[in-house]
Amino acid sequence: MSNLSPVIEAKNLSKAFGSFYANENISFSIPKGEILGIIGENGAGKSTLMKMLYGQLRPTSGQIHIDGKETSLTSPRDAIARGIGMVHQHFMLAENHSALENIILALGIASFRLMPHKSVRKRLEKLCSEFGISVDLEKPVGELSVGQQQSIEILKLLYLDSNLLIFDEPTAVLSPNEIENFFTILRGLREAGKTIVVISHKLKEILSISDRVIVLRHGKIVAERTTKETNLGELADLMVGAHFERREVIASNLSAATTVFEVKDLSSIESDSRLKKISFRVREGEILGIAGVEGNGQSELIRALMNPIKYRAKGEITFCEKNVSAYSTLELRSLGMSILPENRIKEAVILDWSSRDNFLLGHQNKKEFIKNSWIQEQALGEKALAAYKEYDLRPLSLTHHLSEFSGGNQQKIVVARELWNQPKFIIAAHPTRGVDIGAIERIHLAIQDVKKQKGSVLLISSDLDELFRLSDRLLVICGGLVRGSFTKGEFSEEKVGRLMGGGQT
Amino acid sequence: MKDALLKTLAGLIFGFLGAALISWIVGESPLFVMKVMFESAFGSVYNFGLSLFYATPLIFTGLSVAIAFHAGLFNIGAEGQLALGALAATCFALWFPSLSPWLGIPLALLFGAIIGGFWGWIAGWLKEKRGSHEVITTIMLNFIAAAIVSWLVTKVYQSPIVQSPETAEISEHYFIQERDPLYQIFDGAPISIALLFAIGLAIGVWVLLFKTKLGFEIRALGKSESTAEVSGISSSKVRQIAMFLAGACASFVSFAEIIGSAGKYRLGFSPEYGFMGIAVALLARNNPIGILFSAFLFGALHKGAADLDIETEFVTRDLSLVIQSLILIAVAIAIEWKKGRRA
Ligand SMILES: Nc1ncnc2c1ncn2[C@@H]1O[C@H](COP(=O)(O)OP(=O)(O)OP(=O)(O)O)[C@@H](O)[C@H]1O
Ligand SMILES: [Mg+2]
Numbered sequence: 053m054s055n056l057s058p059v060i061e062a063k064n065l066s067k068a069f070g071s072f073y074a075n076e077n078i079s080f081s082i083p084k085g086e087i088l089g090i091i092g093e094n095g096a097g098k099s100t101l102m103k104m105l106y107g108q109l110r111p112t113s114g115q116i117h118i119d120g121k122e123t124s125l126t127s128p129r130d131a132i133a134r135g136i137g138m139v140h141q142h143f144m145l146a147e148n149h150s151a152l153e154n155i156i157l158a159l160g161i162a163s164f165r166l167m168p169h170k171s172v173r174k175r176l177e178k179l180c181s182e183f184g185i186s187v188d189l190e191k192p193v194g195e196l197s198v199g200q201q202q203s204i205e206i207l208k209l210l211y212l213d214s215n216l217l218i219f220d221e222p223t224a225v226l227s228p229n230e231i232e233n234f235f236t237i238l239r240g241l242r243e244a245g246k247t248i249v250v251i252s253h254k255l256k257e258i259l260s261i262s263d264r265v266i267v268l269r270h271g272k273i274v275a276e277r278t279t280k281e282t283n284l285g286e287l288a289d290l291m292v293g294a295h296f297e298r299r300e301v302i303a304s305n306l307s308a309a310t311t312v313f314e315v316k317d318l319s320s321i322e323s324d325s326r327l328k329k330i331s332f333r334v335r336e337g338e339i340l341g342i343a344g345v346e347g348n349g350q351s352e353l354i355r356a357l358m359n360p361i362k363y364r365a366k367g368e369i370t371f372c373e374k375n376v377s378a379y380s381t382l383e384l385r386s387l388g389m390s391i392l393p394e395n396r397i398k399e400a401v402i403l404d405w406s407s408r409d410n411f412l413l414g415h416q417n418k419k420e421f422i423k424n425s426w427i428q429e430q431a432l433g434e435k436a437l438a439a440y441k442e443y444d445l446r447p448l449s450l451t452h453h454l455s456e457f458s459g460g461n462q463q464k465i466v467v468a469r470e471l472w473n474q475p476k477f478i479i480a481a482h483p484t485r486g487v488d489i490g491a492i493e494r495i496h497l498a499i500q501d502v503k504k505q506k507g508s509v510l511l512i513s514s515d516l517d518e519l520f521r522l523s524d525r526l527l528v529i530c531g532g533l534v535r536g537s538f539t540k541g542e543f544s545e546e547k548v549g550r551l552m553g554g555g556q557t
Numbered sequence: 558m559k560d561a562l563l564k565t566l567a568g569l570i571f572g573f574l575g576a577a578l579i580s581w582i583v584g585e586s587p588l589f590v591m592k593v594m595f596e597s598a599f600g601s602v603y604n605f606g607l608s609l610f611y612a613t614p615l616i617f618t619g620l621s622v623a624i625a626f627h628a629g630l631f632n633i634g635a636e637g638q639l640a641l642g643a644l645a646a647t648c649f650a651l652w653f654p655s656l657s658p659w660l661g662i663p664l665a666l667l668f669g670a671i672i673g674g675f676w677g678w679i680a681g682w683l684k685e686k687r688g689s690h691e692v693i694t695t696i697m698l699n700f701i702a703a704a705i706v707s708w709l710v711t712k713v714y715q716s717p718i719v720q721s722p723e724t725a726e727i728s729e730h731y732f733i734q735e736r737d738p739l740y741q742i743f744d745g746a747p748i749s750i751a752l753l754f755a756i757g758l759a760i761g762v763w764v765l766l767f768k769t770k771l772g773f774e775i776r777a778l779g780k781s782e783s784t785a786e787v788s789g790i791s792s793s794k795v796r797q798i799a800m801f802l803a804g805a806c807a808s809f810v811s812f813a814e815i816i817g818s819a820g821k822y823r824l825g826f827s828p829e830y831g832f833m834g835i836a837v838a839l840l841a842r843n844n845p846i847g848i849l850f851s852a853f854l855f856g857a858l859h860k861g862a863a864d865l866d867i868e869t870e871f872v873t874r875d876l877s878l879v880i881q882s883l884i885l886i887a888v889a890i891a892i893e894w895k896k897g898r899r900a
Pocket of ligand 2: 098099100220458459460
C-alpha cells in the first residue's frame with residue numbers, strides 16, 4: 053500500500069499558541085487507502101495537528117501538500133473542497149434537526165445551491181447501502197444513539213466527497229458493539245480507496261484498525277510503527293516515554309458496611325418509561341458499576357439521581373438515611389454528593405472561564421471558598437492548583453481558559469474538582485472518557501481512594517475493562533431494567549455482554 | 558483594558574472620518590462640524606456638565622441590561638422598569654414631603670428600586686413558571702408599564718397647575734438641586750450627585766458580579782444553564798434575582814432625572830433610555846466599568862450632535878443623528894475587531 057503516492061503530506065508543520073508550541077516540526081505523509089492511527093498523551097497535540105489538516109487552525113510554519121501540490125488551507129471550507137473531512141472530538145450536529153437536515157445544513161458550507169431534500173436523500177441512501185451504514189434519516193438527531201450520530205457525521209463527509217477522513221477520538225463515546233460496527237464501516241471505506249486518520253487512546257483499537265501508527269509526545273513525532281510490527285506494551289511505553297505498568301485493584305471487604313445510597317423501584321413518570329423499577333443500594337466504601345449499552349436508561353437514571361426535584365421519577369431515593377426523592381442538586385451536594393456528568397462540555401464546565409473559576413463550580417457553597425458570600429480567591433487558587441497538580445494537568449495553569457486545554461485535560465479538571473475533598477458519594481459517568489492511559493491510572497486510583505475513605509461510588513461506564521477493574525458489584529441494565537447483578541470475581545465479558553444486548557444469562 | 562481603549566480610539570477616528578465625509582457631501586466644512594461637536598460636548602464647563610448629565614441615566618439602564626445579560630437574559634424591559642420605578646420614587650417624595658433629605662432621598666430611591674425591581678422580576682418569574690421568553694414578556698411589560706404610568710400621572714397625580722401631563726413638584730427636601738455640589742461645579746448644568754451614585758453603582762455591580770457568590774452564580778447561569786444546574790445552582794432563583802436587580806438598576810434613572818433635575822415626573826421624560834441602555838451595555842461588552850465609558854461616549858455624542866442642527870446650515874437634526882450613529886457603529890466595529898478574523 054505504501055508504494056502509492058501520498059494523499060496528504062505534512063512538512064515541518066508547527067503550531068504555536070503564544071510562546072507554547074503545541075506542534076513542532078511535524079512531518080509525515082499518508083498514502084492513499086491507508087488507515088493511520090495517531091496516539092499520544094493528553095495535550096500531546098493530536099487534535100491541534102488534525103485541525104491544521106482540516107484548515108481550522110493555521111500552521112505557524114511548515115507546509116501541507118495535497119496530492120503532491122503545496123496547499124494553504126485557510127478554512128474548513130477550503131479543506132472540504134479539497135476532499136478533506138473531519139469528525140470532531142465532540143460532534144457538531146444540530147440536535148433538533150433530522151439527519152437529513154443536518155447534512156443539508158452542512159452542504160450550505162460547501163455550496164450555496166438550493167438542494168431539494170429528495171435528491172439528497174436518494175444519494176444518502178445510496179451511500180448508506182454502499183458502505184453498510186444504517187441510520188434513520190428522519191428522526192431528530194438528539195433522539196438517536198451516539199453511534200448513529202456518528203454515522204451521520206460519516207455520511208456527511210461521504211456526501212461531500214471527502215477522500216481523507218479524519219476522526220478525533222471516534223470511539224470514546226461508543227459502546228463495544230458500536231465500535232465493531234464503526235470499524236467495519238472504516239474497513240469498507242478503505243476498500244473503496246478512502247484514506248483515514250483515527251486518533252484514539254484505546255491502544256487495542258488502534259492495533260486492530262490501523263495499518264500504521266504515529267506516536268506524538270509533547271508536540272513532536274517520537275515514533276512511527278507499522279501496526280503489524282508493534283504491540284500494546286511497546287505503544288504504551290512510547291506514548292508515555294517510560295515503562296508503563298498497570299496496578300492491581302483490590303476489592304473491598306464489605307460484609308458489614310452500611311448502606312449510603314439506595315434506590316427503590318425507580319420508574320419514569322412519562323409513558324415511554326425509560327426507567328423501569330430500578331432498585332439498588334450502594335454501601336459505604338463500595339463501588340457499584342452500571343454496565344449497559346448507551347441509551348438504555350443511563351442518562352435518565354443519572355438525571356433522576358442528581359436532580360430528583362426537577363426530573364421527578366416514581367420510587368424512592370435514600371441518601372445518608374434521608375429520603376431525598378424531592379431534593380435539589382444543591383441539597384444533595386450539601387449532603388456530600390459529587391457528580392461527574394456524562395457530557396462534560398455541556399454539563400460540567402464553562403469553556404470561556406479560567407480553570408480556576410471552573411474549579412468553583414459545585415463548590416460554591418463550601419466555606420473553604422466562600423466566606424459571607426465573598427469568593428476567597430486566594431484559597432480557591434491554591435486548592436485548585438494543588439488538585440490539578442495531583443492529576444498532572446497540562447498546562448498546569450489557573451488562568452488558561454478551559455477551551456485552551458486539550459480534551460483529556462478538560463476531563464482531568466472536572467475529575468479533580470469533583471473528587472476534591474473526598475465526597476461521600478459520587479456519581480461518576482464515564483470518568484476516563486478521552487483521557488490517556490496515564491491519566492486513567494491516576495483517575496482509577498483516585499476513585500479507589502474515595503472508597504478507602506469510606507466514600508461510595510456509582511460508576512456508569514461503557515468501558516467494560518474499567519467496570520471490571522473498579523467495581524465491587526456490577527449491575528447490567530438494558531431497556532431501563534436491571535437485567536443482572538454480579539459481584540467481583542464473577543465478572544465475565546461474555547455474560548455481561550449478553551445481558552447488555554438484551555439476552556439471558 | 559489597554560487594548561479596548563486603543564480600539565475605541567481607532568473606532569472614534571474612523572467614525573469621525575466618516576462624519577467628516579458626510580458633512581463634506583452635504584456641503585458643510587468638515588472642520589467646522591468637528592469644531593461645533595467638540596465645543597458643544599466639551600467646550601465649556603457647562604457643556605461638559607450637560608454631556609455628563611446625558612450619560613448618567615444611560616449608566617443606570619446600561620447596568621440593568623448588563624446584569625440580565627450576565628444571567629443569560631435579554632432585558633428589553635429597562636424602559637418600563639425605569640418608568641414605574643421613577644414614578645414610585647416620585648410618589649414616595651410626594652407622600653412624605655417633609656422627611657429630611659438624608660432619609661427621604663435614599664428611601665425614595667429604595668422604594669423606586671423595589672417597584673422597578675418587581676417589574677423586572679415578573680419577567681424572570683414568568684420565564685420560570687411558564688417558560689415565556691423574556692424578550693417577549695419584557696416588551697409587553699413595557700407597554701403595560703407605560704399604560705399604568707400614564708394613567709397614574711394624568712388621573713391620580715396630575716399637577717393641578719399645569720396643562721401638560723406631569724406630577725406636582727417634589728418638595729425641596731428631595732429636590733436639592735440648588736445645594737447639589739455638582740450642580741454648582743458645572744455652572745448650573747442639570748447634573749447632580751446622581752452621577753457619583755451611578756459611578757458607585759457601576760463599581761458595586763462589578764464587585765457583585767465578579768467577587769461574590771451570587772455574581773458567580775449569575776455568570777455561570779448565563780454561560781451554561783446545564784452546567785449551572787449540575788453544579789447545584791438554582792437557575793430559577795438566580796434568574797429571578799438577576800431580573801430584580803436589573804429592574805432596580807433601571808429605576809435609579811429617577812435620581813438623575815427627577816430628584817436631580819426636573820423635580821417632578823413628566824410623562825415621557827425618557828427618550829428611550831431603556832433601549833439605549835442595550836447599546837450602551839453591548840458596546841461595553843456588559844462590563845460594568847466599561848459601561849461608565851460607553852455611557853459617557855453616548856452622552857457626549859448626543860450633546861455634541863445636538864447643536865449641529867442650530868449651528869450649521871446643512872446638518873439637520875436627522876443628519877446629526879446619522880452622524881452620531883455612524884460614530885457609534887465605528888466604535889462598535891473597532892471594539893469587536895479581532896486580528897485575522899475571517900468570514
Ligand atoms: N486555543 C488554544 N490556546 C492555547 N493553547 C491551546 C489551544 N488549543 C490547544 N492548546 C494546547 O495545545 C496542546 C495540545 O492540545 P491538543 O488539543 O492538540 O491535544 P490532544 O493531543 O488532542 O489531547 P487530548 O488527548 O487530551 O485530546 C495542549 O497543551 C493545549 O493546552
Ligand atoms: Mg484532542
